[in-house]
Amino acid sequence: MAVYTEVTDEALRTFLADYALGELLAFRGIAEGVENSNYALKTEAGDFILTLYEKRVDPAELPYFLGLMDHMAQRGLACPTPVHAKDGQALRMLAGRPAAIVTFLPGVWPRKVRPDHCAPLGRALGQMHAAGEGFAIQRRNALGPSGWRPLLDRCRSRGDEVQPGLIAELDAALAGILSAWPADGALPRGHIHADLFPDNVFFLPGEDGKPRVSGLIDFYFACTDLHAYDIAICLNAWCFEADYSFNVTKARALLSAYDAVRPIAMEERAALPVLARGAALRFLLTRLYDWTHTPAGALVTRKDPLEYLRKLRFFAQAGSASALGL
Incomplete structure (x- = not known):
């Protein structure tokens, strides 16, 4: 609705x-x-x-x-x-x-993401980051690291109803992520989409029959933040299978295509595992908030926060960017 x-x-x-x-x-x-x-x-x-x-x-x-x-x-x-x-x-x-x-942009978003969607997506993300250069207005990311602890606190009283022990696990995860988060100025920044999930990317068949991106939509979470954090969000959104296993083939296609448009700096590569953990936590927390605060009969359909707990656990054990396809 x-x-x-x-x-x-x-x-x-x-x-x-x-x-x-x-x-x-x-x-x-x-x-x-x-x-x-x-x-x-x-x-x-x-x-x-x-x-x-x-x-x-x-x-x-x-x-x-x-x-x-x-x-x-x-x-x-x-x-x-x-x-x-x-x-x-x-x-x-x-x-x-x-x-x-x-x-109006033509095309359809992929209900099932295939590896051949991920390279066009990576190219489009790199092109988007390049296209944002020179836009003078800035917007703080209200759902960035500074917003995660207040959001977790608002879920604290009912979070364990979703899964016993969830709040304690998230407290520990948040502390680890914040302690390892890149310092201000350490990584390239610019305008990011911050919500580039499959339903925000339209595709059409190219001349070779393979999918090509026909449009990126829904910029209403866009903000000024780390380019590599936007990549990490896409790893969360595009590179897991239905059983929550990480598909490194999809990730490699996404990252290689992005790197060909906007080279991923060594410091960004090194930070990618913690950025991916942060992205998983961000979507877990907003889903958890909606799950615990949306009244029965509301128009908004609640999404399962535990999907992102599984992703968070995966990225927590990924020792380096090579485990993510780089």
């Missing part, structure tokens, strides 16, 4: 009058996603996505997200491009919510 705010035909037509997109031809809600209300929009000018930003999104951060997409699209990255209204603004109000229109 991803339509929390309904938009009437009259309100939409009034909204579209501020754009040079021609007449409205079709309009429907999109079921996927959990953060915002999304609509597929078809006008005489083509296909678009209309997003209404719900209460979990800070309106003050929207210029960063929209500006970053604009910047990256102008530099050739296949990502949604914000559509500017006749007054030049990309962000407006609709049905009492901040709203924006972005271009």
